[in-house]
Amino acid sequence: MDDFSLIDAGWIPVDRRGVRVEVGIRDALVHAQEIDGLALDDPLEAVAILRQVLLPVLLEACGVLRTDDDWAQRWDVGVFDGERITEYLTARADQFSLFSTERPFAQVAGLHTAKNETRPVSLLVPRLAAGNSVPLFSSRTESDPPRLSPAAAARALLAAHCWDTAAIKTGVVGDPQVKGGKTTGNHTGPLGQLGVVVPLGETLFHTLMLNLPILPAGRRPDDRPQWASEAPAGPRWMIRPPRGLLDLLTWQSRRIRLIPQEDPTVPGGISVRQVVLAAGDRLLGSVHHLEPHTAWRQVDKPKAGQPPVRPVRHQSGRAAWRGFEALLATVPTPGEKVSAPKLLSQAAGLREDGILPADLALRVLTVGVQYGTQSAVIDEVTVDEIPLPVTALLRDSEVRRVVLAVADQAESLRVAANRLGDTLREAAGAGEKLPWDKGQRLGDMLVHNFTPTVRRLLAGLARHPQDAAKAELAWKVIARQVIWETVDPLLSTAGPRAFLGPHPDELFGARLAVAETSLRRTLNDVLGRDADNRRDLAAA
Template sequence: MNSEGDLVHGRWLDAVGRDGVQQAVGLLDALSEAHTIRRLELPVHTMLPVVLRQLLLPVMIDALGLPRTRQEWGERFHRGRFSEDERDRLAHYLGPRYGDRFRLFDPQRPFAQVAGLEALNGETKTAAQLVPSVASGNNVPLFSALSEADELLLMPGEAALWLLHVHCWDTASIKTGAVGDPQAKNGKTTGNPTGPLGQLGVVVPTGETLYETLLLNTPIWADGLEPQDRPQWAWDERPAGLGCMPAAQPVWSERSATGLLDLLTFQARRIRLIACETEQGTRVHRAIVSAGDRLAQTPETEPHTAWQHTAKPKKGQPHRRPRRHTSGRAAWQGLGTLLAMTLPVESDGPYTSLLLRQIADLQRGGVLSGRYRLGVETSGLEYGTQSAVVENAIGDDLPLPLRALLAQDDGLREVLLECVDQADQVARALDGLNNDLRRAAGGDPLPRDKGSRPSARFLHGLDATMRRLLAGLRTVDEDDEELLERAQLAWEQCVQMAADREAESLLAAAPPRAVVGRTVKSGDKEFVYRSGKAVGVFRTRLASILTRVAEERSAKGEEAAAA
């Protein structure tokens, strides 16, 4: 990127081409040549939705408009690239129309910032406050290579990415009071929520090229965009009656999003990057992060989250709220949520994202092939201490068989959900075995929130197997019941072997006194715990879960007896 921080033409986004070659591109090239790009190489998993929402999607949608029918979406998708007319419109949008608004260090209108923003105390902070993995203030990661006293120098491209990351994922900590902000008190602003994405379990469908990923993340709206809906760089074009505060000024408000473009580019903070010149070029070394707009409520038009539906919510609460990811769980363990295509009107339960429902509709309408190689990336942040610090980052990606997004009674869907459920049941059975062995040895079961559990090791060991299963099932025909049955048997065999390994490890670690065991009284009842009995209970439980393997073993036993 050049010294002016030109996001349109400066080479600041690392892109991996379809040939595997990595090169740096600017915003215009990333869009115009999206069909040649396999993926963007970004510093952290939580950055993909940031770049999509704050830059690529709103530029594309505002310049070209939303598709209004499945057929229009399909024509764009199957073309596989932007047409010459669309490329010209993108170039005009990022050139004569708004090109000057994508400059990181513009003195009058710096991109996604407030020009001349000043703290009430006159101080600035290190650029580390932009990066969650670097120590800053109360946010002190355990393995941070830098302390708050160290100076962090960000290249312009890096600074641009972390600037947008703050707008999406920032913590809810106290923010610096800004000069000109009437709501700042005693030099600070309290009560800040996290960034909008910090309140979601983000789900991003992905394709085989960046172009396909952009289309898969583009909603189909029959009426198109709202007339008053504008992205953050065109805030001055919003009608005054909407009550939106200028994004380029210190003032802010709590409000609803005025439309899709506003939602995607929501300015949750007021920020100013401060650059210096070094021997290596322009670097961002200081920053001011102040309170920004607060999203009153996540709208149901939010495309990048699954939902938790509550049939009878408490007074004043909506029926649907964003569903967050669970820390420590792989994305495939949440397939029940990703594949929840039907709204549970009469009961509580999950409901998948708007975009995955749209993709299912596109397949149902014949626009997308059932063999399309769909992927899903999930991301989220886990906050701690009143959401003022980042405790953990959640990120995963997995192949997803497209046919599994169809009818609720679809065979492929049932196969996948059964496989996930089997893994979960076996994991719990292993934890039960571990607790019984601990009791037999004279100890107590592990507390629910402490200790290393065999279930975690078991599920981690199954991860690669599940991903191979998902990738293989993407090409299975819906009526190929025999192949599905063979796939389930192969899955159960892998689960059985993984469970056997873990059980043998637990039994080997049990002390000799576990063989004799002990008797535990609980009220009027007595319970006998011995290692042999614990293993027997576990084997019985395993056979009831992995029924195909059990039947296969039984059949082989009968054949051997007959011989």
């Protein structure tokens, strides 16, 4: 059976000059300046490839950046050192073999259970039926696993190391922690507890550069990626702190073996339908001093032995722009309990030093996972991508003030819209307020309708940061239009009971006029008078 080399075989989907192709590691890095970016449908796999492969190879082959000047020099060159990358990958070709019998990439050779049992490869792919999950939206069951190509299997393998569930894992021969044929107490993959934030640039080269942390202290001698460890991984796993950034990025949270089979029905003649998946290494202690891809929030009263901070996770159904408080907290400030992801704080410093241009086409990808029962299933993957003006990362910039003001005003208007809905509900005799976790609240509809406007505002500020004041006025005018477009249908269809309400004798009781008057007052308080905004915008 032919092997599959991750160095040269196509397995990383990218957008190259508008065409989607699959490339190997060498091509992705050497020609990163010609690639628009990763082109994966699954954001979990995209983040896994970036963290588990591309960034560590780049750090190993081209060296760790220790100063802003080091970073600027590499940025200005505009390409990665293809000779060093090729030399590194050539010397380690056997370490990037997906189906090696001695050291398969990110796997354990010969991993097996006492009864040589295997599981369907769908166990690695959350969107596919596996185990006892009912395949409501899938025509497959566990007895009929899908055929994954070697490329798809490699991507799923890496994603599992990052995001796998915390369910009971199969016990394997050689694991001293196995009890009754299984291993319990497993945590989710290390990224499962984070709100991942990935800065994106105009090309893959820019994206990789924006994700390369500057390490003033350099690299610890024992910090290395998983494929460069002195001995191949075995079934025995450990509970330990990471040795450094490379160790953390390539953390092996599971012990896995892909089982390839000859398959003439698929291109290349090899497919993967079965897998062995067992418990892997568990992180000990906090990683906030190393982790570059999440924001952190201070814990007011941490328990004994617990870290003073916890990662900021993304909320389901919440657009990324509503979390600007965490994304823009790039400079430590007394009393501020949130700090931005290290990479955004680093970008702020590079912009302040004039290394990053003010009109940089910066975007951020936010990815998070919501787990279900005892974190044994994945309920939802939260993903969003928004433009982010790089000038907004600076503490005293006008762009930052405007962006934060827009998010704050939108939140105030969301609350006002919910209050309007509750008042009309009470006026119509519908009883108590709509519970926050049931039904569709008017404020949530409003925020959804705000999102296209906010995206346009952010994109405009990225291109023209000098127009921040004008952009804020335009936002106030359009936001008022959007809120009336959202609430007018509800006001227009209010029934006769809503005009007088359940208590007609009360001066400010729940009724249609009171609800509308309250909303108008809030609009003026939050956005200012519409006539004044339009006049100032015309004069700007």
